[in-house]
Amino acid sequence: MTTFTDYILVCGGTGCRASQSEQLINSLKSAILQQGLQEKVQVLRTGCFGFCEQGPIVKMVPDNTFYVQVYPSDADEIVREHLVKGRKVARLLYTNPETKEHISDSKHMDFYKKQYRIALRNCGFINPENIDEYIARDGYVSLGKALTEMTPEEVIQEIKDSGLRGRGGGGFPTGMKWEITRKVVADQKYVVCNADEGDPGAFMDRSILEGDPHSILEAMAINGYCTGADKGLIYIRAEYPLAVERLKIAIKQATEYGLLGDNIFGTDFSFSIEIRYGAGAFVCGEETALIHSMEGQRGEATSKPPFPSEQGYKGQPTNVNNVETYANIPVILQKGAKWFSSIGTERSKGTKVFALAGKVNNVGLIEVPMGTTLREVIFGIGGGIKDGKKFKAVQTGGPSGGCLTEKHLDLPIDYDNLLAAGSMMGSGGMIVMDEDDCMVAVSKFYLDFTVEESCGKCTPCRVGNKRLQEILHRITIGKGEVEDLELLKNLGNVIKDTALCGLGQTSPNPVLSTMEHFRDEYLAHVVDKKCPSHQCRKLIHYYINAEKCRGCTVCARICPVHCITGERKIPHVIDTLECIRCGSCIEKCKFDAIYII
Amino acid sequence: MNKIKTLDDLRKMREAFKADIDLREKSNHPEQMIQIKISMATCGIASGAKEIMNYFVQTLNKRQIDALVTQTGCMGYCYAEPTAEIILPGKEPLVFGYLTEEKVDELINQYIQQGILVDGIMPITYNAVNPE
Numbered sequence: 152m153t154t155f156t157d158y159i160l161v162c163g164g165t166g167c168r169a170s171q172s173e174q175l176i177n178s179l180k181s182a183i184l185q186q187g188l189q190e191k192v193q194v195l196r197t198g199c200f201g202f203c204e205q206g207p208i209v210k211m212v213p214d215n216t217f218y219v220q221v222y223p224s225d226a227d228e229i230v231r232e233h234l235v236k237g238r239k240v241a242r243l244l245y246t247n248p249e250t251k252e253h254i255s256d257s258k259h260m261d262f263y264k265k266q267y268r269i270a271l272r273n274c275g276f277i278n279p280e281n282i283d284e285y286i287a288r289d290g291y292v293s294l295g296k297a298l299t300e301m302t303p304e305e306v307i308q309e310i311k312d313s314g315l316r317g318r319g320g321g322g323f324p325t326g327m328k329w330e331i332t333r334k335v336v337a338d339q340k341y342v343v344c345n346a347d348e349g350d351p352g353a354f355m356d357r358s359i360l361e362g363d364p365h366s367i368l369e370a371m372a373i374n375g376y377c378t379g380a381d382k383g384l385i386y387i388r389a390e391y392p393l394a395v396e397r398l399k400i401a402i403k404q405a406t407e408y409g410l411l412g413d414n415i416f417g418t419d420f421s422f423s424i425e426i427r428y429g430a431g432a433f434v435c436g437e438e439t440a441l442i443h444s445m446e447g448q449r450g451e452a453t454s455k456p457p458f459p460s461e462q463g464y465k466g467q468p469t470n471v472n473n474v475e476t477y478a479n480i481p482v483i484l485q486k487g488a489k490w491f492s493s494i495g496t497e498r499s500k501g502t503k504v505f506a507l508a509g510k511v512n513n514v515g516l517i518e519v520p521m522g523t524t525l526r527e528v529i530f531g532i533g534g535g536i537k538d539g540k541k542f543k544a545v546q547t548g549g550p551s552g553g554c555l556t557e558k559h560l561d562l563p564i565d566y567d568n569l570l571a572a573g574s575m576m577g578s579g580g581m582i583v584m585d586e587d588d589c590m591v592a593v594s595k596f597y598l599d600f601t602v603e604e605s606c607g608k609c610t611p612c613r614v615g616n617k618r619l620q621e622i623l624h625r626i627t628i629g630k631g632e633v634e635d636l637e638l639l640k641n642l643g644n645v646i647k648d649t650a651l652c653g654l655g656q657t658s659p660n661p662v663l664s665t666m667e668h669f670r671d672e673y674l675a676h677v678v679d680k681k682c683p684s685h686q687c688r689k690l691i692h693y694y695i696n697a698e699k700c701r702g703c704t705v706c707a708r709i710c711p712v713h714c715i716t717g718e719r720k721i722p723h724v725i726d727t728l729e730c731i732r733c734g735s736c737i738e739k740c741k742f743d744a745i746y747i748i
Numbered sequence: 749m750n751k752i753k754t755l756d757d758l759r760k761m762r763e764a765f766k767a768d769i770d771l772r773e774k775s776n777h778p779e780q781m782i783q784i785k786i787s788m789a790t791c792g793i794a795s796g797a798k799e800i801m802n803y804f805v806q807t808l809n810k811r812q813i814d815a816l817v818t819q820t821g822c823m824g825y826c827y828a829e830p831t832a833e834i835i836l837p838g839k840e841p842l843v844f845g846y847l848t849e850e851k852v853d854e855l856i857n858q859y860i861q862q863g864i865l866v867d868g869i870m871p872i873t874y875n876a877v878n879p880e
Contacts, residue, residue: 158865198828198845198870212865266874275787275823275833276876286758287765295755354791361789362821393790409751417753482877516824518874532873 155193157234158212161221164199165512166534167206171223175207178226186230199513202263203534205245210257217257218243265527267494268518269502270318270478274362279397282404285365291410293484294369294376298416303333303377310377310480312488314500319345319436319473320548320577321653322499322566331460332378332470340380341469342371343459344477345441346387346394349433350549351600353580355504356474358516360387360394363478364401368411368424370477373484375422378470383424386441388431398426433550433604436578437652438463438471440606451606452652473578475504495521499565503576509545509583510537519564526560529583540585544668548577550597550604551657553664554590573664575657589686590669591676594661595623601658612655615646619662628689631677640666685747688732692748697722699744706736706745782815782860783835789822795829800847804832807856815860825870834859843870 161167161176179194200208205219209229216239218229225243232238244253245260257263268274277284285291297306311326332340344367348356360367371383387395402424405411413421427445434440435450442464444450463469479501483491492500499521505528508514512534519528525545529535536542544554547564553574555562562568566576584593598620607613622639625631643659650656666673675681682690695706695715700722707715707723714730717723725736725745737745752758786792786801801817808815825831828845834855835841844855846868858864 154862155864160865160869160871162871163867193865195865195869196867198825198868199873200871201873210871263873263875268874268876271824272876274789274821275785277820278785278818279821280819283761283765284769286762287769289762291752291758292755292762295758299755358789358791358822358824391790393793407751409753416755416758486877513825513827515826516822 155191157188157192159192159194159229160197160210160212161194162198162200162206162208163196164201164203164206164534165537166199166203167208169539170207172207174223175209175221175226178223179230182226182230183234186235188230188234192230192234199534200257201266201513201532201534202260203512204530209243215257216255217245217260219245265519265523266517266532267502267520269482269494270359270475270504271362271516271518272482273366274358274516277363279362279364280400282365282401282408285363289485290365290481291369291405293481294372294410295416297373297376297484298418298420303379306373306377306484307333309484309488313483313491314488314495314498315476315479315483315491316499316566317473318475318479318503318578320551320575322576325472325476328460328472329374329377329470331458332380332468335461335468337468339382339465339467340378341464341467342374342378342380342383343438343441343445343464343469343471344371344383344385345436345438345471345473346385346391347429347436347441348391348474348578349388349431349436349604350551350578350580351597352506352508352582353549353578354506355516355579357391357394359474359478359504360391361397364394364397365405366481367398367474367477368401368405370480371424372411372415372422373480374470374472374477376420378468380468380470381421381423383422384427384445384464385424386427386429386435386445388429390431395426395428402426432606433600434606434652434654437654440652441471442469449606451608452654454651475579496563496565496568498567503564503579505579505581507533507581507583509581510540510585510588511535511583512537521565522563524561524563525555528564528581529560533583536583536585540587542583543586543588544584544590544593544665546574546582546584546593546597546661547580548575548657548660549580549582550600551575551653551660552577552580553660554584554593554668555664556668573667574660587684587686589627589682589684590665590672591623591627591682592684592686594665595620595627597661598623598658601654605654605658609649609651609655611646611649612651612658615642615650616655616658618642619646619659623662626673626676627682627687629676629680629687633674633677635677636666636670636673639663681748691732692727693725693730693732693736694727694746694748695723695725696744696746699742701742701744703741705739705741709735709739711735781837782813783833784815784817785820785833785835786817787821787823787825787829787831787833788819791822791826792829792831796847797830800830800832800849800852803849803852804856807852811856813856813860823870824874828870831870836860836863839863843872844868845870 209218316322440452459469702720714726
């Protein structure tokens with residue numbers, strides 16, 4: 152039986168593979184063979200270390216030495232020095248850019264402090280269907296502490312001092328919201344959890360509900376204690392069946408333990424939680440529409456004031472917070488406001504969960520302290536752009552946000568910076584786009600979504616967005632005029648100023664921000680009738696380069712509309728009038744002879 | 749089931765549960781429990797986590813290996829689903845990604861039975877807030 156004593160872990164992430172990590176593995180293997188260590192040392196490929204700018208990364212096990220920028224030519228030295236002589240190869244260690252110190256253990260490297268999990272603390276650690284595991288990780292201690300050792304005012308003060316702001320997108324100070332709800336006098340109050348996550352590409356709330364449902368129940372009960380509510384309602388879309396199932400199990404278990412129900416922790420505080428289902432309308436993430444939907448009415452927004460904190464569900468004071476906001480509450484009470492407010496930027500405290508998606512290598516769920524830059528998120532944790540393409544833009548805030556470009560990459564992410572840059576924090580979707588994405592098509596995609604999701608109550612949103620969509624459509628099929636750009640801008644601004652709720656007020660953001668940052672692209676569409684990224688089908692044409700074409704007939708055979716003609720061994724020709732621009736021919740051509748204009 | 753009446757009750761329970769888990773994880777006796785946590789959020793399940801979990805359970809049963817296979821939430825490595833964390837007694841937990849039935853066989857034969865590491869370890873790239 153072989154018993155390996157040492158392992159060399161080589162990063163097999165896309166970034167490192169692009170910088171020769173596969174060759175490195177081979178070189179390491181032959182160096183090991185040369186030293187006769189093949190029975191003792193094993194070389195392994197791992198997932199991405201996330202530190203791609205310093206790649207290829209090598210980690211030695213069991214001593215956890217971390218080598219950076221290791222190339223095939225370094226393999227010999229690592230094997231001879233590290234494994235045979237037991238000496239670290241100093242020149243391959245990571246150097247702290249500030250102190251110039253060599254660091255050999257990744258645990259001490261700043262990079263690995265970039266992701267810090269507060270809201271996601273239990274996701275992927277505990278079994279979400281077993282309350283005991285949540286309790287083992289300090290679950291419900293904060294609720295117990297609040298109920299038995301603190302007054303509601305003290306708890307609210309703690310939340311206010313922590314600087315926590317709403318994670319659903321708006322960024323309203325959470326403690327202040329609780330205080331307003333507390334101060335309103337009423338017989339019945341409600342606590343609501345907004346789990347109606349609807350942005351395309353966002354899955355933060357679902358992951359928290361599926362991975363750590365008890366943290367939400369605990370926080371809602373704490374909220375009930377502070378605001379004077381004894382009823383909690385979770386508004387969740389029915390498209391999240393697993394999250395619903397786990398919430399149901401969690402509510403049942405917490406009730407059995409007496410952590411929900413009457414006289415919790417032997418006090419006179421009672422609190423129960425029910426689930427309400429939404430049908431998946433985007434507008435129901437807006438709190439007034441959400442409340443109407445819960446009441447069994449149409450999911451339509453109403454104007455504020457009165458705010459739900461004053462007059463909400465069934466006309467009673469209702470405190471609505473988002474899932475991620477709640478997930479932070481138990482930790483704040485446990486570790487203190489001071490600890491929480493030491494993380495983040497001046498006006499945005501704590502961390503933010505992002506669902507990283509689009510053209511990025513490591514699609515995933517991440518949590519970073521506020522103030523982390525977009526570059527660190529996309530090129531560090533995200534591992535850079537797929538297929539070595541060029542970064543073009545990133546959309547934050549989903550259909551309500553805007554796109555940010557190369558010049559924003561070093562912007563520290565927080566509520567105010569993103570707003571100032573023409574986007575917004577939103578709930579945390581982050582969609583990365585590369586050089587192949589057409590920004591006009593992207594803004595049309597988001598507008599198609601908002602037009603579909605508009606509740607239709609107010610004219611600016613119902614009619615205005617439809618007109619925006621029509622203009623964009625015109626531009627993408629080559630029928631746009633230069634005047635259309637001005638029209639888009641004016642109309643967009645009017646909708647922003649006059650729409651009733653958050654959905655309408657933010658829906659022109661993608662159009663306005665892409666027009667600001669990518670005006671050239673819009674001009675190319677309306678003036679030259681060209682799509683520089685070759686995405687808008689009506690604006691592109693396929694041609695065959697007669698010098699490269701060998702007449703192999705593959706394209707002619709694959710073309711679904713038979714618009715390619717030509718004799719064997721003679722250059723073929725595409726009938727551009729018949730061509731439907733499906734791209735099948737370009738995919739199959741072995742000689743790179745087909746091109747797009 | 750006993751209801752939790754006071755904060756002390758809760759703290760006592762916490763200590764008991766923690767001790768259980770510690771015993772499982774930190775004990776140095778190889779006959780102690782092997783733990784396998786499968787990432788089972790919607791996205792994991794969509795990528796086949798349920799089949800992987802079933803395969804783990806069946807194969808471990810067939811081979812008469814005593815192990816605790818449980819589900820957990822999203823670990824965040826969406827690009828490498830299905831993922832699972834394997835905790836061998838006395839060892840640091842390790843996460844493996846891109847699981848297939850063949851990979852599970854390899855994990856059981858190599859890592860679980862002999863402690864030999866295999867390809868596909870997912871490096872942990874974050875810190876999490878620690879319990880009290």
